[in-house]
Amino acid sequence: MEPVADTERRHSIASLDSSIRKLEKALTSVQQNVASTTAVSKRLQALKIGLAALQMRWENQGYPYSAEETKYVCKYVFPLN
Template sequence: MEKVTPEEQQQSIEAFQSVIRKSENALVSMKSGSAQTKLLEKRLRAARIGEGLLTARWEGKELDVSHEELVEAKQVLEGLLLMLPAFLEKTKPGSGQRTYIERRIKAFQMAVSYLNE
């Protein structure tokens, strides 16, 4: 993977933090135990691992999660990466929403790349 600038690192961490916040807020209003809730909880775990992975990698630390958790997070993030371009197509060039989605895509790609290593 190419060298990541401090600005790109910050933007990637913020992208994951945004996903985490939005997921936590959405869970509050969802019915416990439903299929949608379970899917969102799975995505939330993957986002937390993704953020932790990037932070650990860039700070030279170890991430304390199991191999199974890493595999699941990788699968979830790869699935989300397949969905995000469709959202990107619906945004206007130069819009804040487009920038936000582009940053999220880059953050997820970095996390998946590190998980592949």
């Protein structure tokens, strides 16, 4: 992984935090539509795992997700984009 400037790190983490908050709001508004709820839930989980990965690497924080959860996101969620 290439070195990343501190400002880029802060912006990246802030952007993911913002996207997570927006998806959490979207999830509550689409609760009636099961298909939309599933897609939003998967994307939300992917963003949370991505944020945790960045924080682990850049801020030496713990990584709370299992290898199985991470593999699932990489295999099934990212190809949806």
